[in-house]
Amino acid sequence: KNEVEQSPQNLTAQEGEFITINCSYSVGISALHWLQQHPGGGIVSLFMLSSGKKKHGRLIATINIQEKHSSLHITASHPRDSAVYICAVIPYMDSNYQLIWGAGTKLIIKP
Amino acid sequence: NAGVTQTPKFQVLKTGQSMTLQCAQDMNHEYMSWYRQDPGMGLRLIHYSVGAGITDQGEVPNGYNVSRSTTEDFPLRLLSAAPSQTSVYFCASNPAGGAYEQYFGPGTRLTVT
Numbered sequence: 001k002n003e004v005e006q007s008p009q010n011l012t013a014q015e016g017e018f019i020t021i022n023c024s025y026s027v028g029i030s031a032l033h034w035l036q037q038h039p040g041g042g043i044v045s046l047f048m049l050s051s052g053k054k055k056h057g058r059l060i061a062t063i064n065i066q067e068k069h070s071s072l073h074i075t076a077s078h079p080r081d082s083a084v085y086i087c088a089v090i091p092y093m094d095s096n097y098q099l100i101w102g103a104g105t106k107l108i109i110k111p
Numbered sequence: 112n113a114g115v116t117q118t119p120k121f122q123v124l125k126t127g128q129s130m131t132l133q134c135a136q137d138m139n140h141e142y143m144s145w146y147r148q149d150p151g152m153g154l155r156l157i158h159y160s161v162g163a164g165i166t167d168q169g170e171v172p173n174g175y176n177v178s179r180s181t182t183e184d185f186p187l188r189l190l191s192a193a194p195s196q197t198s199v200y201f202c203a204s205n206p207a208g209g210a211y212e213q214y215f216g217p218g219t220r221l222t223v224t
Contacts, residue, residue, distance in 0.1 A: 004153070031210055043201065043215040086153070090209035098144075098169070099209045101153035 003027050006087050006102040014110055019074040021105045023087030026068065030090045033099065034061050034072050037084040046072075046085075077109045112137050117202050117216035124192040124223045132187040132219050134202030140214070142205045143185040144169070145177065147198040148218075154201065160185055161208075192223045 004025045013019055023032070031050040037043045047054050047061040049070070054061050058077075063070040074081055087102040118133045136143065144159040156169030160179040174196060176188040185204075189196060202216040 002153075033209075033213065035213065041199065041218045041220075043203075043213075043218075045212045045214070048210070048212060088154075088209075088213075098156060098159065099213075101155075103151060103153045 002103070003100050004087060004089055004102040006085075006105050008105060009103070010106045010108075012108045012110065013077060015078060017077050017109075019077050019081070019107065019109075021072045021085050021087075021107070023070045023072070023102055024068060025070075025087075025089045025100070027089065027100070028092035029065070029068075030092050032063055032070050032090070033088040034070070035086045035088065037086060037104065039083065043086070074107075079109045079111050082108050114138065115202055115204050115214050115216035117200075117219050119219060120217065122219060122221050124189070124221065126192060126194060126223060128192050130189050130192070132189075132200055132202075132221075134185045134187065134216055135183050136185075136202075136204040136214070137183065138204065138206075138214065139182060140204035140206050141182070142208055142211075143179065144203045145175070145185070145187045146201045146203065147171065147196075148201060149198050157187065157200075189221075194223045197221060197223045 007022045033048050034046040058075045060073040084104040084106050086104045088099040115136045141162045145157040146154040155171050158177040160166045163182050166177050200219045205211040205213050
């Protein structure tokens with residue numbers, strides 16, 4: 001079983017819809033990252049969080065440490081949000097702080 | 112700042128050839144890593160470095176070598192390319208580990224025939 005599971009693997013939605021991408025993990029963590037990989041391949045960091053909620057523009061990330069679960073929400077989705085969204089966690093006891101990566105969720109927003 | 116740069120962007124090798132993928136960052140980051148990305152799989156760590164002169168193996172190190180003689184540069188060497196090494200390779204850096212924002216290079220798409 002993978003230590004970091006993302007769902008769904010693929011998501012297609014219409015422009016304007018509210019999007020939720022989920023990340024569940026099985027290890028104790030100190031923090032969790034959400035990243036975005038554009039169709040051209042570049043990977044950019046969106047959020048790092050260890051508790052509660054963070055918001056940046058139309059993107060909201062939440063985490064529930066007790067339930068070992070995080071969600072990434074996109075409000076008023078737009079075709080430019082089409083990308084692969086990747087979750088990665090920092091295991092609590094890893095002294096080198098190496099990340100464990102989810103396989104990603106491919107999101108397509110249709111106009 | 113240029114951020115994290117990688118060269119080349121694309122490369123085709125024949126089985127058995129060797130090559131070096133270049134990675135450089137200008138943010139004075141201590142941590143640098145090499146990942147490979149294959150369809151349907153998450154990023155897999157090949158090698159990483161926590162500072163100049165210090166490197167260590169990740170999850171999939173076989174067939175690859177690294178060195179870190181300066182803070183800025185972290186080249187990845189393929190010793191004898193195999194078709195199983197066909198992948199997209201990403202170099203990443205961050206100030207001091209996973210608890211910091213991760214910065215990625217644009218990637219190198221490698222095909223081994």
